[in-house]
Amino acid sequence: MVGGAGRGGGSKKKGIQEQVSAFFKGKKKKDGEPSGASSRPPLGREGRAARLERCLVHVGFVRPSRLPSGILGCLIREHYPGLVTLPDGTCEPAWTYYHYKHAKDNSKFVNVATRVLNEFWDFFTPAEGKEDECCRVVGKLLRKLIPEMYYEARVRCVINWYVQEKRISLPKSNARLRLMTREQYNLVPPQWCASNKVCYARIVDNWAKWDEDRRHAEEAERELAKVKATLQSHDARFASYDQLFAGIPSTGSHNPSHQADTSPATPAGSTSMPPLANPDLHSLRRQFCEFSCSSPSLACINYA
DSSP, rough: OOOHHHHHHHHHHHHHHHHHHHHHHHOOOOTOOOGGGGGSEEEEOOOOHHHHHHHHHHESSOSSSHHHHHHHHHHHHHOOOEEEEEEEEEEOOOOSEEEETTTTTSSSBHHHHHHHHHTTTTTEEOOOOHHHHHHHHHHHHHHHHHHHHHHHHHHHHHHHHIIIOOOOOOOOOHHHTOOOOHHHHSOOOOOGGGOOOOHHHHHHHHHHHHHHHHHHHHHHHHHHHHHHHHHHHHHHHHHHHHHHHHHHHOOOOTTTTTTTOOSSSOOOOOOOOOOOOOOOOHHHHHHHHHHTTTTTGGOOOOOO
């Protein structure tokens, strides 16, 4: 009896192990059913960071803990040149990769852009046969990361200010939509620009102008929503008069834009404003980068 119980317990334990292994291995494919990558939907267009990681080989025995795009971001912040004098005599912060190429470096390298690239190749080397593709992707990624560095720094300043002054941990999705003043930005400079006060003052001027433009746009949007709500309430009132006295349905002749207006109506007598639509965060990032790179001295430069 004892032996039988032991054999039964062993078979039960074996059955549990088979179930666990089958769970981690996944379901067995049926006859004629594709398996592996062939059964998955085709992938979309590959991003620059993924392409860069695919065509790079790390140097040394230990793989870096950061992704290649993250290491590039660290290098452009560590070697931030501050104010850069362009060939036309304009002196302004390093908004783009074009500024990094004209920023003089105190080391053995010609400019800051060359130093960033050389230190990046200390961590990685191009895969065999992919040297041209790798250099092309690194150049495009640098042109994208440098303007976005200011966007991310502004969001981080908003978060730090709320933590420091209000003792509020603001989520990043909410901090992107917050607007601040010059005095608030001056209290929480980013680490990579804290020592260069003159350059940071120019950056803060750019951020403050961006916030002011967004503030005016939001006020105009509120006024437009208020006008639309008033017109819709008047149109509804006129429609009730037409149906009462003429006995025919109203066609919206009192408001020429009534048929083309698809915004939600506000009930008559209500004082609450229609909620503003949340902007697309990707388009907000792109608009900020275009706004930062809208210097007159950069109008003739192609960043593609």
